[in-house]
Amino acid sequence: MGENIVDSWNIQKYHRGTYMEIEDEIAIEFALTVVIQGEEYATMICSPSALEELVIGFLASEALIRSYEDIQYIQLDSESGFAYVELFTDLPERSYGRTKRFIGSCCGKSREFYFDQDVKTAKTIMKKHVLSVQQVFTLMDTFQQHSEDFKRTGGVHQAALANRNELLYKAVDIGRHNALDKVYGYLLKNQISRREKQIVFSGRISSEVLVKVSKIGIGTLLSPSAPTDLALRLAEDLNITTVGFIRQNRLNVYTGQSYIQEEPPLIDIR
Structure with missing residues (x-):
């Protein structure tokens, strides 16, 4: 990526009965305000890396764009912390507040979402693949x-x-949602197919993370950490395979068990 997201800080460290002064490394926290059609839309607290991918993924997560071609231009001013965006369409009216709880229904099943944007953009995964x-x-x-x-x-x-078989792109951020949005933005910007792709994630599989993965449109989520119950209910509903506690030759397959097999079959389950 090329951007520096780490700073140094002089600290006193206590270790085994001894204080010592050392220089420690600290994650940089950066505020980025997204201005759309001249209107300040949101301010994100993030790491100052892959900012264009972050903005693109954020716009898609907010249901403001469907593809990279919906963006007329993005101009980043990292010195002042602003991203200026022009879309080919006007901003929709936001009839629901960003913190309003919203109950939606899709594909005949009731789902509980926290934001109205989630109802617009969460996808049920229709085609999946098997991993060994x-x-x-x-x-x-x-x-x-x-x-x-x-x-x-x-x-x-x-x-x-x-x-x-390999990682195609990795994003780092102080915010877990930002890291996923950077992946989303990279995928849209480079027009990468979602077919036979998975998201590898460092943190807990919460309902918010699961919904974000469904928005990206990818049907497999791998994590070394634990899931929550609502995340797993959503995963079953949205047809997403979730694998957690992937550590030292151990793993738990929580949903989509038929898609994680000891050896991959010759023909995928669809």
């Missing part, structure tokens, strides 16, 4: 081996877009 257990372990091992910023600071989240 070994492919899951390999992807997670690669993901964790490339966790330099987390190892340096302990203060960031990671999300990656992967095919069956």
